[in-house]
Amino acid sequence: NGVLVGLVGITAGCATVEPWAAVVIGIVAGAVIVFGVELLDNLKIDDPVGAVPVHLFNGIWGTLAVGLFTTQANLAPNYGDSSSYGLLVGGGIEQLLIQALGVIAVGVWTVLTSVILFTAIKYTVGLRVSEAEEESGLDVAEHAMEAYPEFTGGRDPFGAHFGAAALSSSGAPIAGGAPEADEEATRAES
Numbered sequence: 001n002g003v004l005v006g007l008v009g010i011t012a013g014c015a016t017v018e019p020w021a022a023v024v025i026g027i028v029a030g031a032v033i034v035f036g037v038e039l040l041d042n043l044k045i046d047d048p049v050g051a052v053p054v055h056l057f058n059g060i061w062g063t064l065a066v067g068l069f070t071t072q073a074n075l076a077p078n079y080g081d082s083s084s085y086g087l088l089v090g091g092g093i094e095q096l097l098i099q100a101l102g103v104i105a106v107g108v109w110t111v112l113t114s115v116i117l118f119t120a121i122k123y124t125v126g127l128r129v130s131e132a133e134e135e136s137g138l139d140v141a142e143h144a145m146e147a148y149p150e151f152t153g154g155r156d157p158f159g160a161h162f163g164a165a166a167l168s169s170s171g172a173p174i175a176g177g178a179p180e181a182d183e184e185a186t187r188a189e190s
Helices: 002-011 019-042 051-069 072-079 094-124 131-136 138-143 157-162 179-189
Strands: none
Touching: 002 019, 002 051, 019 051, 051 094, 131 138
16 A cells, blocks of 8 residues: 555646655655554544545645645646745645645535435445345355455355355355265255
8 A cells, every 4th residue: 555655645746746745745645544544443434455544545635735845847837827836845825725625625526426326326226235144244145155264264165166055145056066066965955
């Protein structure tokens, strides 16, 4: 995630900041992810791949960093107007406020769009799996095998996948398993 946070952090300002500022932005991005992961853990928010600290928190940081580090010399050739540049490089607060407004606008749009879409999904196809599927694990429910049985104490992944005992998400046996397992299952049923 370290490389990703650096990339996310510098994306907004890559054409407008000096190399030294890019290094500062990357260093701060590294700190943002550490504190972001800790914050989510303390709030008991499950984010197993760290998407929120990497993309949301560092996206906000990178966007605001434009308002701190954008130089007048880099702004003019890239955007034509150099009247509003970074607060920490001699400009005023205007560019930082513009960037903050952008963060707020994108945040509001994202929340509203997400609420509308997730509400529609909830009342059409549903957002939750059954309690039984949740207990057995979604890998078992969707793929008839555990993805990491060595970590869960589960059964042999090849036996679950190829054996006659493998079940689909509806609970029906999966046909076409290993021939010897199918023969054993047939003998057991007789």
